[in-house]
Amino acid sequence: MSDTAIQRNNVRVFGRGQQPMLFAHGFGCDQNMWRLVTPAFEDDFRIVLFDYVGHGKSDRDAYDPERYRTLDGFAKDMLDVVHALDLRDVVLVAHSVSSMVGVLAANAEPDRFAQLILIGPSPRYVNDPPDYHGGFERADIEVLLAMMDKNYVGWAGALAPMVAKNDDRPELLAEMNESFCSTDPVVARQFAEATFLGDNRADLSNVRVPTLVLQCSDDSIAPDSVGEYVHRQIPGSTLHRLRATGHAPHLSHPDETVDAMREYFRGAVPA
Amino acid sequence: MDPLLDTAPAGFISFDDAGIIRLVNATLATLVGRPREELVGRHIDVLLSVAARIFYSTHLFPLLRLQGHAEELYVPILRADGSSLPVMVNGVSRTADDGPAYDLVLMPMRERNRLEDDLIAARNAAQAAAAAKDRFLSIVSHELRSPLTGVAGFAELLLRARAGPLTERQRGYVERIREAAFYQVGLIEDILEFAAIDGERRGMAPIAVAVEEVVARAEALLAVRAAEDGHTIERSPKPAPGAVIADARGVQQILLNIGVNAIKYSPAGTAISFQVERVSGRVRFSIRDRGPGIPPEQIERIFEPFVRLDGIGGDGRRHGVGLGLAISRDLARAMGGELRVESVLGHGATFFLELPAA
Structure with a gap:
């Protein structure tokens, strides 16, 4: 499996440094979402980008609904990439749900990872009263799933299967290649379920890798209290609050995101 | 703001990278039931339900930021009274003086939204029903086959006299029991095969297969059945040249299916013609019978599952469940080929199987 992960997960490697910096995209997007921040690290790191199976330009035929039912399957993708390139001393930069995928991967093979940079992490999106406030009710997630169903029916849903099957229609393929964050509708729905209905709170306290939590202001997906919770649960972690609002600071405020990471690297104790 | 924008029959909103609303037109203010002043300067979340906020953060914003545009997205927006208004969103990004800005047009789509909900519900129901049918067929068929x-x-x-000798009469009865059982096993296998094709394509491995090999084997198997009924098989050319890219077992099955049909529907003493020719990159097998033919309005129906043409002849001996041709066409198409029929009522029918030439 490891040998094929390079193609399967559409792995791209570039940069002039030695230490690998592995970027893991979140729900709804693909490796394209990192392109505003990777240039800042090209001189000092070996940048590794990948798409989870079913996302971006990964091999959609490799999608197995059983494997990706929970985040463990996504963690396997991440570790397959790590093994395929034999990455060690990895700085993992993970957005949103990938933060928990990264936690699972780092807990499975802590020796491979040097640092975890978690952007907008949440171990559980659905509230669990009285002590845990994830920010969402289950009913909200059901509405989200219905909404995705509708958007993918008219949008990616109509295009993706056609492109996959029609090699003799290059114009469709070209259109697909130009579109960002392309995700298979079936995959997207399952990823949404694995993401928003999962609970990885118990995994946080097992993290043994130095961790930076980047928390946005006014993040409606991962509220401040959740970032605070992640920070408290991961032993020795650092919490950095960004002025950037929203849930994707690497898209909306790439410079501030890069600065926060650099500041952490400067101050971080070598693993 | 351009006065035209305020009177346009669509909502318009512009916001910045941080999601802060910079502009809204009067139409949008009316649609959401809030004065314009209450919206400008607020975060776009004020217009989004909780679910829509997730969708905005994970889909809409990344698309606008990275791709520069997004089209035909369904988003339920939040009105001042807490109700939800379904809109279709088209958006573009542009560079404003102080950074990227995003301009969105919002079209209310209440009726269309209901229709889409119905369509999705119907699609989901159809998929669930088809899956249930396949599961049912598969389970029932297995349960029926074992006994x-x-x-x-x-x-x-009994026929081998393992439990003692049988009288002639007993032997006749037991033979009929055995035949009936074999017949029913055949039917069940058809159903199983069809369920398998429908549910999950069989693992077929198309390779180059010599035409003469498959044709000769099919002819040999059909000859026995043809002789029983006093039919002859006329085959040409002999040997058949060339090769096809196909799954040998699949081709065999199709030729036997249409061959047995031809024998079944032909009057005793007539000949079944079996020809092979090459037609622009494909090999065409044709099997012609001298039966009653197929009425024009039934030509395509005969390939539908569970359809049999009753009352137009046939020897009445083997009434299948009407899956043979459906299975055959599916198999042909799965191999990149096609199965079709031509017929003039009263003058027999010719089935054509075309497969890619090797």
Whole structure:
């Protein structure tokens, strides 16, 4: 499996440094979402980008609904990439749900990872009263799933299967290649379920890798209290609050995101 | 703001990278039931339900930021009274003086939204029903087949006099039991095969297969059945040249299916023509019978599952469940080929199987 992960997960490697910096995209997007921040690290790191199976330009035929039912399957993708390139001393930069995928991967093979940079992490999106406030009710997630169903029916849903099957229609393929964050509708729905209905709170306290939590202001997906919770649960972690609002600071405020990471690297104790 | 924008029959909103609303037109303010002043300067979340906020953060914003545009997205927006208004969103990004800005047009789509909900519900129901049908067919068929193996097996033992000699009359009865059991096993296998094709394509491995090889084997198997009924098989050319890219077992099955049909529907003493020719990159097998033919309005229906043409001849002996041709066409198409029929009522029918030439 490891040998094929390079193609399967559409792995791209570039940069002039030695230490690998592995970027893991979140729900709804693909490796394209990192392109505003990777240039800042090209001189000092070996940048590794990948798409989870079913996302971006990964091999959609490799999608197995059983494997990706929970985040463990996504963690396997991440570790397959790590093994395929034999990455060690990895700085993992993970957005949103990938933060928990990264936690699972780092807990499975802590020796491979040097640092975890978690952007907008949440171990559980659905509230669990009285002590845990994830920010969402289950009913909200059901509405989200219905909404995705509708958007993918008219949008990616109509295009993706056609492109996959029609090699003799290059114009469709070209259109697909130009579109960002392309995700298979079936995959997207399952990823949404694995993401928003999962609970990885118990995994946080097992993290043994130095961790930076980047928390946005006014993040409606991962509220401040959740970032605070992640920070408290991961032993020795650092919490950095960004002025950037929203849930994707690497898209909306790439410079501030890069600065926060650099500041952490400067101050971080070598693993 | 351009006065035209305020009177346009669509909502318009512009916001910045941080999601802060910079502009809204009067139409949008009216649609959401809030004065314009209450919206400008607020975060776009004020217009989004909780679910829509997730969708905005994970889909809409990344698309606008990275791709520069997004089209035909369904988003339920939040009105001042807490109700939800379904809109279709088209958006573009542009560079404003102080950074990227995003301009969105919002079209209310209440009726269309209901229709889409119905369509999705219907699609989901159809998919669930099809899956349930396949599961049902598969389970029932297995359950039906197991006891029949016992019936046929024990009948066979009786016929071999394992439990003592049988009288002629007993032998006749047991033979009929055995035949009936075999017949039913055949039907069940058809159903199983069809369920398998429908549910999950069989693992077929198309390779180059010599035409003469498959044709000769099919002819040999059909010859027995044809002789029983006093038919002859006329085959040309002999040997058949060339090769096809196909799954040998699949081709065999199709030729036997249409061959047995031809024999079944032809009057005794007539000939079945079996020809092979090459037609622009494909090999065409044709099997012609001298039966009653197929009425024009039934031509395509005969390939539908569970459809049989009753009352137009046939020897009445083997009434299948009407899956043979459906299975055959599916198999042909799965191999990149096609199965079709031409017929003039009263003048027999010709089935054509075309497969890619090797």
